Amino acid sequence: MDFGFTEQEEAGRQEIREFLRQELGTVRTWTTPGEAISKDFTRKLAEKGWLGVGWPTEYGGLGRPYTEQLIYSEETMYYGAPSGSHILAQNMVGPTLIRVGSEEQKREYLPRILRGEITFCLGYTEPNAGSDLANCQTTAVPEGDDFIINGQKMFTSFAGQADYAWMTVRTDPNAPKKHRGISMFIVDMKTPGITVRPLETMWDYSLYEVFFENVRVPKNAVVGELNQGWHYLTVALDHERVFMGGVVAQHRRFFGELVEYAKNTYRNGKPLSKDPIVRQRLAQLATDLEIGRLFAYRVAWILGKEVIPFAEASMTKIFTSELEQRLANTAMQILGLYGPLGRGSRAPFDGYAGWEYKFSLMQAVGGGSNEIERILIAIAGLGLPRP
Amino acid sequence: MDLDLTEEQEMLRTMARDFLTKECPKTLVRELEEDEKGYSPELWRKMAELGWMGLVLPEEHGGMDMGFMDLIILLQEMGRNIVPGPFFCSVVLGSLPILSAGTEEQKKRFLPEIASGEMILTMALYEPNARYDASGVETKAVAQDNNFVINGTKLFVENAHIADYMICVTRTQEGASPEEGISLFLVDSKSPGIKCQVIPTMADDKLCEVVLENVSVPKENMLGELDKGWRIVTRALEHAIMAKCAEMVGGSEAVLDMTLDYVKERVQYGKPIGSFQVIQHYCANMWTNVATSRNLLYKVAWDLGEGLPVAKEIAMAKGWINQAYKFVTERAIQCHGAIGLTRDHDVGLYYRRAKAAELAFGDTDFQKELVAQQMGL
Numbered sequence: 001m002d003f004g005f006t007e008q009e010e011a012g013r014q015e016i017r018e019f020l021r022q023e024l025g026t027v028r029t030w031t032t033p034g035e036a037i038s039k040d041f042t043r044k045l046a047e048k049g050w051l052g053v054g055w056p057t058e059y060g061g062l063g064r065p066y067t068e069q070l071i072y073s074e075e076t077m078y079y080g081a082p083s084g085s086h087i088l089a090q091n092m093v094g095p096t097l098i099r100v101g102s103e104e105q106k107r108e109y110l111p112r113i114l115r116g117e118i119t120f121c122l123g124y125t126e127p128n129a130g131s132d133l134a135n136c137q138t139t140a141v142p143e144g145d146d147f148i149i150n151g152q153k154m155f156t157s158f159a160g161q162a163d164y165a166w167m168t169v170r171t172d173p174n175a176p177k178k179h180r181g182i183s184m185f186i187v188d189m190k191t192p193g194i195t196v197r198p199l200e201t202m203w204d205y206s207l208y209e210v211f212f213e214n215v216r217v218p219k220n221a222v223v224g225e226l227n228q229g230w231h232y233l234t235v236a237l238d239h240e241r242v243f244m245g246g247v248v249a250q251h252r253r254f255f256g257e258l259v260e261y262a263k264n265t266y267r268n269g270k271p272l273s274k275d276p277i278v279r280q281r282l283a284q285l286a287t288d289l290e291i292g293r294l295f296a297y298r299v300a301w302i303l304g305k306e307v308i309p310f311a312e313a314s315m316t317k318i319f320t321s322e323l324e325q326r327l328a329n330t331a332m333q334i335l336g337l338y339g340p341l342g343r344g345s346r347a348p349f350d351g352y353a354g355w356e357y358k359f360s361l362m363q364a365v366g367g368g369s370n371e372i373e374r375i376l377i378a379i380a381g382l383g384l385p386r387p
Numbered sequence: 388m389d390l391d392l393t394e395e396q397e398m399l400r401t402m403a404r405d406f407l408t409k410e411c412p413k414t415l416v417r418e419l420e421e422d423e424k425g426y427s428p429e430l431w432r433k434m435a436e437l438g439w440m441g442l443v444l445p446e447e448h449g450g451m452d453m454g455f456m457d458l459i460i461l462l463q464e465m466g467r468n469i470v471p472g473p474f475f476c477s478v479v480l481g482s483l484p485i486l487s488a489g490t491e492e493q494k495k496r497f498l499p500e501i502a503s504g505e506m507i508l509t510m511a512l513y514e515p516n517a518r519y520d521a522s523g524v525e526t527k528a529v530a531q532d533n534n535f536v537i538n539g540t541k542l543f544v545e546n547a548h549i550a551d552y553m554i555c556v557t558r559t560q561e562g563a564s565p566e567e568g569i570s571l572f573l574v575d576s577k578s579p580g581i582k583c584q585v586i587p588t589m590a591d592d593k594l595c596e597v598v599l600e601n602v603s604v605p606k607e608n609m610l611g612e613l614d615k616g617w618r619i620v621t622r623a624l625e626h627a628i629m630a631k632c633a634e635m636v637g638g639s640e641a642v643l644d645m646t647l648d649y650v651k652e653r654v655q656y657g658k659p660i661g662s663f664q665v666i667q668h669y670c671a672n673m674w675t676n677v678a679t680s681r682n683l684l685y686k687v688a689w690d691l692g693e694g695l696p697v698a699k700e701i702a703m704a705k706g707w708i709n710q711a712y713k714f715v716t717e718r719a720i721q722c723h724g725a726i727g728l729t730r731d732h733d734v735g736l737y738y739r740r741a742k743a744a745e746l747a748f749g750d751t752d753f754q755k756e757l758v759a760q761q762m763g764l
Binding site: 001002003004005006009067259262263273274276278279280282283284286287290291294295297298301311312314315318319371373374375377378379381382383384385386387 | 388390392393456662664666672674678682683685689699700706754757764
């Protein structure tokens, strides 16, 4: 057993850290980096080859092992690198195409993803397909050399900016089981018949509704084989897991700022950090962050053995999302009356705590609600019978 | 980075699990709860034959020269089987401080006998004031000719009633800080002036009150330097806390396993209760607690074995694992329903031990305060 990092891992961390420090300094990117969009910054990462940090070298990637991918993810999250215009392509679309895409699709999309030119949104959720994703009702019906898509996607991140949708559609309405009749499509968002409407959220940026009305797409929009979409969806989710662990680093940064605040802010004549309740709360968060960080490495380690860590990955998702909520809540409690103050006012951290208090709600709902993730752990990980 | 156990560690684990499943069934655990001595000399002898008491001791002192991580893995299995007896106090609290702070003469005298199981040690640290820190040490040792004379009362002393020697933590001087002026002595339990009494406990784990009245100890039995004993205690506690964590993680693994078996078999409303989402959530949460505890245990034990700074990490580990083991045993009983409340069922054995283990060496509030101090708050 060896919990230490190799020289290569340390060197990789230093390299990306140096770059991010120079590019971003210590300025807070106010929204969460995974959601912030900057084409310019994406291109800078692309020039370094970092959009394909874990991709195989034959597809232009750096071919780094999972632990190094996690290191990359930790650093970009810590420094708040805006990643919204590449994160889905980098972690889900690209790796899934490499595994199951046609040669044509690989040629078409992979180089452009690596150059940071194209942005994807993820069209899974629908009005009647939330936790029950297999209940996808958007249809794609063959017509000549094309498919005609009709239906609606909902709560779609990045749909307002994306060049392409990576989306599930129902191609076999008569399949014996719902998830067997689903295919994965790549759809150009400029195709006629697509309408995008923003859904404003509590935390000041938008999710989207996407409407498809007789949208005609060519046959080569199908990823891999027809009606195998459910399988590809789970493959794509697995790739996301290793990066999810990196989000802990983002929280570690805010936590560090909170600790400094507690040390330097006086209430009733003494620093907040001398208050026994504040001490207990901060110590608990420090422990939670360490647990989260270590577990992310466990997940990366298991992935590196070509084993898919279903239960561990779900656990990381649950743990980090609930940690984020605890962190936000604790920060608000420590700030007291200053907690709810908004941006550009007298609020500490420029109002980040209050923003995080709202945003952190999404983490426990999006990407598989924590309730569903717990059931996945129970069934896939612990062998309990299906409900 | 390599987060797997080595082949040797896997073998040790399998061997320990097989051995303890066979040699330490719950019938024996229950018997020993009622037993005056609280351990099985036969099982003790067999464990000694496997080399367990000397697992981490050097070969020259009768040990097997294995690493601290190996001991952690063994203790995890012992915790899984809630093995009663003085292994923890003799090996962890007894032999490790002698190994790290003893003179050559002391090592020669004590370690081979501990390794062979012939001698049982314990540590007399805590007192009726129930403080975890150095200021709790009030028992006095005063120099007199070639001896020290000890007076005071030690409490919560593990297995003192069967120990041959105890490492007695005493105050030899009022220092500028509570940590100064503490000295350790290897005290023969049969010395005149010692009265030992077993106290009934929730975990039936044979904690003792030890009253020392003018107990004379030869100077050569001092462990470490005069007045500078607390650093030995600190070091001993680092190992002891991680060892305790290993037992707790093993216990929580066993409880999770028995709960999963139960909820798959127990049928209500015509279905196994494990198919109900509430139970699935409980089980997922239990597993999360077990998996995070195990990961943290290995990481911090590895750090400790590598000699890295670990004061904060150890406090985090104990604080976390305290809560996790307690949570897992409590949820396990809820999943078992009424059968889990009976003395006949194994799950209650763990529930009681989880609480006792939580309070040993500092509960979570105490550990969190240590974390806060280490963070510079």
